[in-house]
Amino acid sequence: MVRLTDHGVVLAADGTFTAVKCAEQQSGGKRKTMAYGILKAHNHSDNMEQLQLKFDALVSPDNNYVNILQTARASGIKKFPVPYVLSNCHHTLCAVGGTINEDDHVFGLGNAKKYGGIFVPPYRAVLHQYMREMMAGGGKMILGSDSHSRYGALGTMGIGEGGGEVAKQLLGRTYDIAYPPVLAVKLTGSPRPGVGPQDVALALIAATFQNNFNKNKVLEFVGDGVYNLSMECRMGIDVMTTESAALSSVWCTDGKTEEFLAEHGRRDAYREMAPEAGAYYDGLIEIDLSSVECMIALPFHPSNAMPIREFKERMPEVIKEVEEAGNKIKGNHGEPFSIQSHMRDGEFFVDQALVSGCSGGLFENIVAMADILKGYGIPGSGLNLGINPASLPVMADLMEQGIAGELAVSGATLRPCICGPCFGVTDVPANNQVSIRHMTRNYPNREGSKPGQGQMACACLMDARSIAATVRNGGKLTAATELDVEYRTLHHHFDPKIYENQVFDNYNKGDDSVELTMGPNIADWPEMQPLTKHLLLKTAGSYHGSVTTDELVPSGEASSFRSNPEKISEYAMISRDPEYVGRAKAVRALEKSRREQADGSIQTGDAECNNLLAKLTVELGCSISDITLGSLMVSDKIGDGSSREQAASCQKVLGGFANLANEYATKRYRSNLINWGLLPLRTEEALDIPVGSYLLIRDVRDVVSSCKNPVMAEVLDPASGSVKAVLNCTLDALTEDEQKILLSGCLINYYRS
Incomplete structure (x- = not known):
């Protein structure tokens, strides 16, 4: 499925790659990548080897924007210098702490009013979907304080960093980094019916994470296979590149990219992008999309991935490895972690299914689930299926086109547009239960487990299609390619009025007289001492x-x-x-x-x-x-x-x-x-x-x-x-x-x- 080349290569005019022959070919070819052009346009130093970058836009979710705003305020901020989106998608349903969540939202809105920000209220959108729909575009750079800030499919280099780097941008400073290595990701072929973006992403992560192949590098997606993918499929793959430890990503753009931006009222944000012949890359990843299988990432990392077929063939061995890893994490707290009971008659059964957020909650994923579940019901005696659409415009169109109703009849529940289960604040499975999820992570605590208190569950990552296939089979692990399904090609219609009526866009209209409301949990940073001798x-x-x-x-x-x-x-x-x-x-x-x-x-x-x-x-x-x-x-x-x-x-x-x-x-x-x-x-x-x-x-x-x-x-x-x-x-x-x-x-x- 995936082949790696760990040395410099040069792109030929016919789309093939050859080994680099000389230093001149390397230095000259470096300037012919898409990444170089974007980085050069945003660099404020006179040295392309030591970059000092300023971004076109910033974004933060409500699990960290208060700290960032407090840092910026303590450092003397006067206004937001670029569009800064404050999204409220991580903690909207996490009620621990009384008034804390809404106190933070009130504080965030006050900052948007005072300094000129963009405030996306709760339940309207997951931050990355909002940035795709309203902010990303060809040749741009966006910095986010969430690690999955990836908008490469639209021609934007997104970087996820800690809040300190966002605070620096708010203060007019630069993001300083040595020029990163750039890898080509060549896609060929087309995915088979039933294979989705998460399958491609997990195959990529499995091949590149443990060996540090992508670590702190920029991925540049090229090849004919790019043009065989829908925009949502590209986005679903792109957002998961974070889990390979890549720094950022950017894709070739085409008519589908232009159409997406035009439908979102931003045709002028389109830019045709592709590397030039002779472009130099520090390495090459080749993915034959037609050979990608339905994948499952087992605990406790997205890179612990393999084809569902292989898992079934090696089930007892693999489950033993998962249990050993889980018990090492759990230690001597409570009874040993065990999922042996999920193996029955040579099959593997799950307890919970979730599709959510920036990777899973996309329109095409959810329509495909409705196609797979058509005519089948989910009994209330065990397995549940929950779906969090990525934005209110996606939710509204699912309702308008009848998909939401179809899923409701099948027994799936559509939940608010939040990051809840992905961030571990909703839908926690029971002890020793198995949850299959189309979302970004399956770390040992991400699904809400508390190993130190004897509570341990098992979260596996899969594509929405195989999740629906598994639900259709009563919880028996099933690859979507095992089923004969007639998939519809429905077009997603974006309604701009939803955001026009509900998002507070105050960029460049800040009012310094606004008094900020600080809830009782919001505290200033304590005094921190400098180094002595x-x-x-x-x-x-x-x-x-x-x-x-x-x-x-x-x-x-x-x-x-x-x-x-x-x-x-x-x-x-x-x-x-x-x-x-x-x-x-x-x-x-x-x-x-x-x-x-x-x-x-x-x-x-x-x-x-x-x-x-x-x-x-x-x-x-x-x-x-x-x-x-x-x-x-x-x-x-x-x-x-x-x-x-x-x-x-x-x-x-x-x-x-x-x-x-x-x-x-x-x-x-x-x-x-x-x-x-x-x-x-x-x-x-x-x-x-x-x-x-x-x-x-x-x-x-x-x-x-x-x-x-x-x-x-x-x-x-x-x-x-x-x-x-x-x-x-x-x-x-x-x-x-x-x-x-x-x-x-x-x-x-x-x-x-």
Whole structure:
């Protein structure tokens, strides 16, 4: 299905690719890609190797826009410089915390009125669908504070980043990044009936995630196969490229693209886009669409994907692997995680089915489900099917064309236009149940499980078509290609009046006299300290394997406290290491005590720490005020998953000053660390740093300000103060602004000064 070429290639005039022959062919061909043209048009530096980008539009959902707005306000914002869409799609049904959700929405609307923003009220649209329908267009760039900010099918390079990067754009600053590698994704053929966009996406992710093939790279979709796909199919594939760890994506455009934009009242946003002959790419992914099978991504990552056919052939073996992985996550909390009972008579049965949001809730997906379910009913004695259309215009057209009624008769329920189940705040399955979902993620906590409390469920990703086929067969796992279905080709009609009547578009019409209403949960960021001369780190968390952003700060009910930095920090690592918060707070308390010693004495309340600090002041020839004490998180790989800045800011609020890893899963997580003043230390050495270990970085301000690499991190014996080992680390490349942010203690401190 998927073939990878891991070396430079050049696009020929006939659409074939050949190996690059010389440096001149590479440098000249680099300028012939679609990505180069878009990046050049948005670059504000005089160097295309070190980009300083400004975006055409910004977008944030309600699970993080309050923090971003608070950061921008604390940094002195006067107005939104570009269209900034505040979408209310993540937390509309998450009622934990009383008035919190609507308090945040009131605050968001107030900011849109004050600074000139665009406010999409609850239930009107999932943020990415709104951006497709109303904001994306040829040659544009959009930055979002949600990791699935992908609009490449419309010719827009979308990038999902942490809130700090959005705040920088609001303050007129740039998004600084080295010119990224660009990969060609050549599509050929056409999908078979029953194969949908999620199947293509999962095949791509399975082939590229574990080997880091796409990591922090731009994917450029080319080939005749592009033109054989509908716009919605392209969008459904495109939004899932985030799960391959790609930085961004862009597709060739055609008449279908122009038609989509024209139907949404934006024909002038169309731009014919294709690479030139001779375009150079750093690698090549080839996908034969006609060979793609119906796929299933098993827990606990979208990359754990295989054809449904293969899963059935290897069922006992694969289920055993899933259970082993689940019990490793669950630990000794409650009865062992088990889904063996779902195997019956050589078949696999599921308990719940959901299709939702930016990847699943598209018009064509839902029509195809109605075609598959035609004439069949879903009994109320077990399996349920829920559908969240991606926007109110999609919902309205499903009703207008009778599809909603057909699905209701079959027993499916259409829910509001929100990200609920995808974000883990609605439709949580029961313990040890299996849920099949057309949405973006199936992390171990994403469906609402709480392994630390003995609650564990199993979420599998599939395309809407195979989900409907499985529901039609009474919950027996079924690939849509196993059924003979007559699929309709219905045209989606977009009604612009829905948004004209209901979306508050106040761009360029801000009113500084507007007073903001701040609910009782909305809190300002706490004071964050800058680095002093030396940095002493105490390890509060040390892990093997990968630490995801859903573990760093869980989605679901914990995010109800997203607007209160101290409250949400209480949930950091709660599903994997419930003791982390207590250990980090203890280090924070020691540092606070150290700062409060006006007479320069060393009395932190911890005898071991006092002893070590006393020895270090002698060894380093400095006063206690020259040593910053902060907590450290250590793991082999950190940061796979969401762009939510709370994954880093919670660590900072708890007194964190650094991460140490062999690898950072994404560029956006590393950026989050920097924006919150945490050193992104990386090493090639094996990491065996137990909890409680102390690491010293001498002259850390000089290390950061001059970007000195390697960074020598000394592992200390707390009793004697002697050096037990020295880790050879790096901060990798830092821009001048990133150096200043780290020295200041966080982005807010830097911009405030």
